[in-house]
Amino acid sequence: MSIQLLIFQILNGIGIGMIYFLLSAGLTLIFGLMRFVNFTHGALYLLAAYVAFALTRSGISFWIALLLAPLTTTFVAIVIERLILRHTYRMAHEAQILITFATALFIQEMVILAFGPLGQNVSVPPQLSGVVFLGPYVYPVYRLAVVGVAAVVALLVWLLIERTKTGSILRAGSEKAEMVGLLGINVDLVFMATFALGGALAGLAGVLAAPLRGVDPFMSAEALGIAFVVVVVGGLGTLSGALVGGLLIGLVQSVMSSVWPEGAQFMIYASMALVLLLRPAGLLGRN
Amino acid sequence: MIDRRKFVGGVAAAPMFLAAPAFVRRANAQSTLPIPGLYSLSGNFANVGSAMNDGSAWAVEQYGTVAGNKLNYMLLDDRGDVGEAVRKVNDLMAVQRIKHLVGASNSAVGLAAQREAFLRGGIYVHQAGADEATGKDCNRSTFRWTAACYSAVNSTVRPLIDKYPNAKKWYTITGQYVFGDSLLSNCKEVFAEKGIQHLGNSYHSLSDREYSGFIASALATSPDVLAICNFGNQTLDVIRQAISFGMKRNTKILAVWSTGLDQFQALGPENCEDVYFGCNYWHSVDSPGNRRFAEIVKKKTGEVPNYLQAAGYAVAQMLMEGMNKANSTEADAIIKSLEGLTYEGPTGTETIRAGDHQVIKDYYLMLGKPKAAMKDKNDFCDVVAATKAFLPVEKTGCKMGV
Numbered sequence: 101m102s103i104q105l106l107i108f109q110i111l112n113g114i115g116i117g118m119i120y121f122l123l124s125a126g127l128t129l130i131f132g133l134m135r136f137v138n139f140t141h142g143a144l145y146l147l148a149a150y151v152a153f154a155l156t157r158s159g160i161s162f163w164i165a166l167l168l169a170p171l172t173t174t175f176v177a178i179v180i181e182r183l184i185l186r187h188t189y190r191m192a193h194e195a196q197i198l199i200t201f202a203t204a205l206f207i208q209e210m211v212i213l214a215f216g217p218l219g220q221n222v223s224v225p226p227q228l229s230g231v232v233f234l235g236p237y238v239y240p241v242y243r244l245a246v247v248g249v250a251a252v253v254a255l256l257v258w259l260l261i262e263r264t265k266t267g268s269i270l271r272a273g274s275e276k277a278e279m280v281g282l283l284g285i286n287v288d289l290v291f292m293a294t295f296a297l298g299g300a301l302a303g304l305a306g307v308l309a310a311p312l313r314g315v316d317p318f319m320s321a322e323a324l325g326i327a328f329v330v331v332v333v334g335g336l337g338t339l340s341g342a343l344v345g346g347l348l349i350g351l352v353q354s355v356m357s358s359v360w361p362e363g364a365q366f367m368i369y370a371s372m373a374l375v376l377l378l379r380p381a382g383l384l385g386r387n
Numbered sequence: 388m389i390d391r392r393k394f395v396g397g398v399a400a401a402p403m404f405l406a407a408p409a410f411v412r413r414a415n416a417q418s419t420l421p422i423p424g425l426y427s428l429s430g431n432f433a434n435v436g437s438a439m440n441d442g443s444a445w446a447v448e449q450y451g452t453v454a455g456n457k458l459n460y461m462l463l464d465d466r467g468d469v470g471e472a473v474r475k476v477n478d479l480m481a482v483q484r485i486k487h488l489v490g491a492s493n494s495a496v497g498l499a500a501q502r503e504a505f506l507r508g509g510i511y512v513h514q515a516g517a518d519e520a521t522g523k524d525c526n527r528s529t530f531r532w533t534a535a536c537y538s539a540v541n542s543t544v545r546p547l548i549d550k551y552p553n554a555k556k557w558y559t560i561t562g563q564y565v566f567g568d569s570l571l572s573n574c575k576e577v578f579a580e581k582g583i584q585h586l587g588n589s590y591h592s593l594s595d596r597e598y599s600g601f602i603a604s605a606l607a608t609s610p611d612v613l614a615i616c617n618f619g620n621q622t623l624d625v626i627r628q629a630i631s632f633g634m635k636r637n638t639k640i641l642a643v644w645s646t647g648l649d650q651f652q653a654l655g656p657e658n659c660e661d662v663y664f665g666c667n668y669w670h671s672v673d674s675p676g677n678r679r680f681a682e683i684v685k686k687k688t689g690e691v692p693n694y695l696q697a698a699g700y701a702v703a704q705m706l707m708e709g710m711n712k713a714n715s716t717e718a719d720a721i722i723k724s725l726e727g728l729t730y731e732g733p734t735g736t737e738t739i740r741a742g743d744h745q746v747i748k749d750y751y752l753m754l755g756k757p758k759a760a761m762k763d764k765n766d767f768c769d770v771v772a773a774t775k776a777f778l779p780v781e782k783t784g785c786k787m788g789v
Contacts, residue, residue: 104607115599312628354600357604
């Protein structure tokens with residue numbers, strides 16, 4: 101592999117890593133703040149992608165879809181949390197996994213009923229089509245925009261959680277819910293807001309992913325799989341961990357695509373195994 | 388008062404009355420014949436399996452009865468798992484004693500199921516693409532509707548080389564499993580014969596969905612043509628990502644095997660334009676068999692048929708044509724009647740070659756057209772070439788399971 105290609109694969113890996121971060125941000129946020137394993141994350145991602153598909157197919161601009169799809173998943177996340185998930189907070193993780201998995205399957209089947217089992221296309225918005233030149237290599241403008249959005253999201257969510265009063269309440273609610281309740285704060289509402297934020301992030305990832313890979317009803321499992329790898333590598337529940345985990349996985353995948361193409365996917369899981377062996381809590385996780 | 392004659396007659400008739408329920412049961416059992424279809428309704432090939440399953444079910448519904456039996460379609464869901472497929476075929480043929488089967492969502496399942504069908508003395512008609520199905524792994528029990536990988540490569544790569552004689556540098560991206568490998572090895576043979584420089588190949592696993600790294604490797608070699616040796620959603624993702632990386636500017640893109648209309652719809656016209664596709668079926672082919680099939684699909688879905696539905700329909704049609712000709716549901720009789728059979732299938736007149744149980748039919752090279760040139764919403768591509776390219780039986784390596 102030439103140095104030029106290596107440099108490009110590293111840059112590309114950073115791009116992939118940022119997209120993976122976007123996929124996993126909502127998942128890690130909910131786990132970090134609520135210790136809740138949310139399998140509906142992938143389904144909300146799927147739902148947003150299909151909302152974007154339905155809107156753009158009806159002639160509505162992608163930019164409106166970019167706004168409406170995360171709003172839809174935020175609303176659906178709130179409905180799911182109010183109707184189902186809030187009754188499971190005191191249950192074991194296994195029960196939460198089963199219930200959220202069942203909810204995810206329900207959403208997936210609804211999508212199949214509404215749109216059929218075959219894949220569909222969502223066009224890249226004309227303003228972001230085309231490529232930019234990086235020396236002898238080219239990079240899609242749309243991918244670059246998604247990387248930019250992921251970076252902005254990382255910054256905004258970090259500011260929200262770490263630098264605002266709302267963030268303090270969210271973090272306090274996750275550590276000592278009863279104490280926060282005694283201070284007069286509605287913890288129930290705090291948990292609902294956390295789910296809503298997780299749903300919005302899943303929705304944003306879904307609508308942005310749609311022009312990259314099209315939409316199909318089985319895209320949720322693939323997104324959930326990679327999101328779990330990222331949060332496990334980075335450390336369950338830490339936003340910065342998801343960022344570092346995403347970048348590491350993206351780099352491994354991209355560089356290995358040239359070094360050992362048939363093993364690129366294997367190396368993702370080998371990296372996860374290695375990280376777990378050396379740091380069982382993940383790169384930035386706390387025991 | 389009962390006389391002697393009536394008494395003797397009654398005694399003689401009694402066993403017949405006693406046995407009657409069994410006869411009635413058997414007659415009823417024979418009157419409904421299950422037609423099992425082996426498809427993946429979940430897993431990597433679920434989108435493929437679902438549409439193929441529809442096609443098979445519609446064919447069974449259309450035929451209604453064969454050889455005096457009322458047909459009843461029955462789905463065997465292998466969940467995209469070869470082991471599950473083998474267990475289901477084993478249960479079907481060894482336990483339930485149903486000896487006929489149609490369908491396969493991918494080559495790995497098709498090859499495993501055809502071995503099982505042969506061992507159990509059944510008959511199996513499928514649409515898996517790997518050469519081995521009617522090549523070295525062929526057997527007496529198995530018939531295959533789709534073109535082999537050899538046919539797909541020779542019906543697409545050769546015409547493209549002839550069309551662009553200066554495009555001498557090719558790069559391949561291949562799904563690493565039996566079908567992808569089969570396409571790749573056939574490509575390499577054509578490259579060697581035609582003096583094409585094979586710049587390199589990137590294998591990827593069946594769980595990959597991010598191909599930008601492979602595309603960067605391909606771009607680094609500046610190929611004239613990028614050939615994609617795979618099937619299903621992964622092919623779409625490779626095409627989509629190759630185009631997003633600007634590959635269409637200097638490189639021709641060929642998907643050696645595509646599923647046609649459903650994939651064109653999934654790609655959209657902007658991604659199909661100027662891309663070459665290999666196809667087993669195209670809905671606008673004007674033939675009696677295709678017109679009949681198109682009417683069924685129109686009635687069921689209101690749309691034109693796609694390849695997946697056609698493949699599902701075709702394998703069930705073959706089995707039932709064989710049953711009708713044999714006027715029997717016994718595997719041996721159906722096998723004999725299918726060998727050499729000519730019938731009107733979805734691609735026109737199709738013939739089953741006796742030597743390897745391969746259906747001889749057209750394989751299409753298609754070229755995506757600009758959106759502005761589309762006559763209707765399904766008019767994504769033009770047929771550039773329609774070729775019946777099949778290895779002679781003696782070169783397939785087929786020994787009929789001996």
